[in-house]
Amino acid sequence: MTDKIKLTGDERRAQLLDWLKSSSPLTGNELAQRASVSRQVIVQDMTLLKARNEPILATSQGYVYMESDSRQGPALLERVIAVQHTPEQSEEELLLIVDHGVGVKDVIVEHPVYGQISAQIRVHTRKEVYEFISNIRSSKATFISELTQGVHLHTLTSPSEERLDEVCEALREIGFLVTD
Known part of the structure; x- marks a missing residue:
């Protein structure tokens, strides 16, 4: 020993x-x-x-x-979007986003008692999405969006405004994006 x-x-x-x-x-x-x-x-x-x-x-x-120096490359643009879907559609949503070259920084819900609740997701690739979903399933955890009937916010990150626009349009087309 x-x-x-x-x-x-x-x-x-x-x-x-x-x-x-x-x-x-x-x-x-x-x-x-x-x-x-x-x-x-x-x-x-x-x-x-x-x-x-x-x-x-x-x-x-x-x-x-999280280092805050210039070694991380160019600054990423951020956009907060509102979406709604079932827990079973979470993987589809995340894959659609990363397939457009956009990252998902977090998930945020507005709870009636606790107020804003957020959790870091930080997925940028299919592999990270699969790992995230696997962790949820293996731990038998629930998605925090279940607290709000699937309505939640994501902070998206992208090197370009065009990618953010494209992913928002794709989310709108499948009915996930919440609009006015």
Whole structure:
């Protein structure tokens, strides 16, 4: 049996940041295994790091370190759209969007008691959509849009206005886009 050196909390959090900066997204379970701690310790560490203004997002694919420098390429345009569909149509919606070269940043619903509820999705490819849908199904979780009879918002990201226009038209054609 090999003895691992136990890191202090600050040392472990510094190591977590290094891992996220070099290869994110990483799940809580992956980070817990690497750090030889429980997943709950990782959740607490992430909360502390976020409280220190570290740009960490919890997504359906795992934790992501969001660098804000120019190495990420050109800035993406964003557009918030309103859509409505059944939970069974979620995969169809997301695939249609990414097939137009557009990313889905988040999902937002307006809850009558809690107000605005949002969750990071961050899908840009078919593979990421399939992983997201698989995570929902395997965890037996529900889509937050089920709280509002399928009505929800998405923040879309794209390098061009034309792609955003095209995807909105495609969503309108299949009846998902909510219009006035």
